Amino acid sequence: MTERPRVVVMGLDEDRWPEGARAVADVVDLEFATSREALAGALSGAEILFAWPGEDRGMLPAAWSRATRLRWIQTASDGVDWILFPELVESHVVLTNGRRVFDAAIAEYVLGLMLVFAKGWVPMLERQRRHEWRHRDTELLAGKRLLVAGVGPIGRAIGRAALALGMEVRGLGRTPRPGDDVFELVHGAAELPDAAGWADYVVDALPLTEGTRAMFDAAVFARMRPNARFVNVGRGATVDEEALVRALREGRIAGAALDVFEEEPLPAGSPLWDLPNVIVSPHISGDFAGWREAVVELFLANLARYLTGQPLENVVDKRLGYVVEPRLR
Amino acid sequence: MTERPRVVVMGLDEDRWPEGARAVADVVDLEFATSREALAGALSGAEILFAWPGEDRGMLPAAWSRATRLRWIQTASDGVDWILFPELVESHVVLTNGRRVFDAAIAEYVLGLMLVFAKGWVPMLERQRRHEWRHRDTELLAGKRLLVAGVGPIGRAIGRAALALGMEVRGLGRTPRPGDDVFELVHGAAELPDAAGWADYVVDALPLTEGTRAMFDAAVFARMRPNARFVNVGRGATVDEEALVRALREGRIAGAALDVFEEEPLPAGSPLWDLPNVIVSPHISGDFAGWREAVVELFLANLARYLTGQPLENVVDKRLGYVVEPRLR
Known part of the structure; x- marks a missing residue:
């Protein structure tokens, strides 16, 4: 039996994870981290990070040295400026965003x-x-x-x-x-x-x-x-x-x-x-009731692609800072 | 030379008549009436009434006995409830409204x-x-x-x-x-x-x-x-x-x-x-800057039809109280 990939969910309390998405724990190990300490612990050995924007933008850089097995980060946001930092940009970690949800x-x-x-x-x-x-x-x-x-x-x-x-x-x-x-x-x-x-x-x-x-x-x-x-x-x-x-x-x-x-x-x-x-207004333009569920759904669809070796959707050009339209690539 | 038809403008001050529509005075006699007395005087001999909704909804009924030559009323509004009264409904006077302007x-x-x-x-x-x-x-x-x-x-x-x-x-x-x-x-x-x-x-x-x-x-x-x-x-x-x-x-x-x-x-x-x-809100949903000009333009287009014997647009079914869609007539 192959090892189940570990997914770290950063910046979201476990009790906000949608009921309908609990079954994902059958195929991956899910760990939730809302503090720098928890993130550093969880990232060791994790392949995937599902990142929700929070107030502490230093969380990921602080834990970055532990992310030796990390291959993919999905953000729960459309904008990715809050998560990008030089080491991530330089790395081979693939970044995907919440494009189209909002x-x-x-x-x-x-x-x-x-x-x-x-x-x-x-x-x-x-x-x-x-x-x-x-x-x-x-x-x-x-x-x-x-x-x-x-x-x-x-x-x-x-x-x-x-x-x-x-x-x-x-x-x-x-x-x-x-x-x-x-x-x-x-x-x-x-x-x-x-x-x-x-x-x-x-x-x-x-x-x-x-x-x-x-x-x-x-x-x-x-x-x-x-x-x-x-x-x-x-x-x-x-x-x-x-x-x-x-x-x-x-x-x-x-x-x-x-x-x-x-x-x-x-x-x-x-x-x-x-x-x-x-x-x-307090940064709410995209946050319709149901956006968390929609973003989790998008993540799960991308996770299915990841687990079956298909190309991910919404891949961000980390140097540009956004997803480049296919026709302009 | 035939007599020029008289048009009475009820409920609008002469100085609010759009500059670009002054030339209408070349083809019709234009009289403005904003009081019951003025309206009673002006209606004698008038063929056409251009009616703007105002606070005194009794103006037209009070002057109605003088409207012996009246043939057509154009309202500056879409709704016509404010101008309808039994004698007008029973009469042969044609009523047209401001349909589509608003x-x-x-x-x-x-x-x-x-x-x-x-x-x-x-x-x-x-x-x-x-x-x-x-x-x-x-x-x-x-x-x-x-x-x-x-x-x-x-x-x-x-x-x-x-x-x-x-x-x-x-x-x-x-x-x-x-x-x-x-x-x-x-x-x-x-x-x-x-x-x-x-x-x-x-x-x-x-x-x-x-x-x-x-x-x-x-x-x-x-x-x-x-x-x-x-x-x-x-x-x-x-x-x-x-x-x-x-x-x-x-x-x-x-x-x-x-x-x-x-x-x-x-x-x-x-x-x-x-x-x-x-x-x-104070009854403003239709009143965009420019609605007066648009309503006058609609009136002038209907006036041209009237003067050349063509059918008027926006003819209200006075018993129903609105314009009946052609396909439903």
Whole structure:
């Protein structure tokens, strides 16, 4: 009898493992680790790591010397910036992510936030508290211009939802490319200031990589239209937050809805909490009820591939920091 | 030279008439009337009335005896309940409405309100005011069930927007009919309790007619699911508001977003202002910036048809109280 592979689940309490997925223990040894000590112990001899993002991002680097038999890491997230560190990038360990699990939820989240701005619902809810009936014309999204930075499955789902309401949709990727059924055209990263200046809504759905760090900076916000709203569901560090606060304070842009921040949880003293026309949410855009089950299901499907020697899905290019579309490889 | 027809514009100040539509005064005599006295004077000899909804719904009945030459009334609204009265219904005066002008705006409004509920944004905005970062899983609209009561162009636009997000969509019309490209099936009005009991979101986009008055009553709310949200962008009087308040207070339904009310403006003492999970808006769902211009454009197109003897568009069945779809005539 061959040895059963050991799977370490990092950052998830055993009691949150879905009931329907208990049977996996019949084919692999499952160990749960939510502390540095537990992880170091569990990683010895483990082939597979199923990694859930938590607050201690030093957990895996601290235990890395024990990961001598590790061959594959599956993340429970779409973004992988939180788990990447030089030794992992250099290693032969294969990294796969939660691609596609969060697309629909994030697209709904972004569409809704654009509608919250267009319909003026934040000030309207304040008037409701005062029992104040005041008619205001609303804005249409139909006919408005949306730029989506990040043209992977999440960006495409956002674009598709916006298209259905009659918006004009452009994308921004690493390199320029012709339009397709979602984006009328795709700008390259270098064109961000121009591309952002064209739009009524600018959505950041970027992964955090060396290329995207602080990509939304003062120069970009300066080029945006004064009526434009900025929505960030990508990663906080893709934005120069100080520059964003200045742009909002000076009225260079009309509003922002932020689900991700340079520092999370957003510090209680951040000016973003109280700026008018800013909506702050606690990194929940993708987290629909059922996302844990969906991510476990994705892991189990990949595990079946692993155990039968088939190629894994959602393999991340560790140097780029995201999954490269097959057609662009 | 033949006499130029006189057009009376009721309920709109002359200075709100769009600049681009001034030239209409070259072909018709345009008179503006915003008081009962002015209307009575202007209606004598007028062939055409362009009627904008205002607070005094007795204006037209009070001046009706002067309307001896009136042949056509165009409303600036989609709903016509506010202008109909027995003598008008009995008369030969043709009534046309603002059909299609408001479809996109109302569909966006409803979609956004469903997302506000699904994503928990009202309590989230309250937590933002307290600088409180608290993770909550959100709900998806994808896969949820939507019942749209009212299957004219507005109801269809709502259904289409919801379909694009992956909702399951049913309609409710006067009589049952098979499904089509928007509604998987259309219930008849008599089936409302069952139909509402199926849905996660119930949207009232009904015109107010004798058949729809207080259609959403205690019996309907009693059949709705406890997780269900009710959205009203139709007419306030299609709902038994007291029964709705009771259903909300007793937790029989999870929430309501109301843009229309039995009495408008909603009285400051109404319990609806303060009920948790209730969103109150001041009858604005269709009123996008530009709706006045769009309605005037629609009127001018119909006026051109009138002056050249072609059939008018958007002719209301005055007994039913709405435009009957050609295929159902």
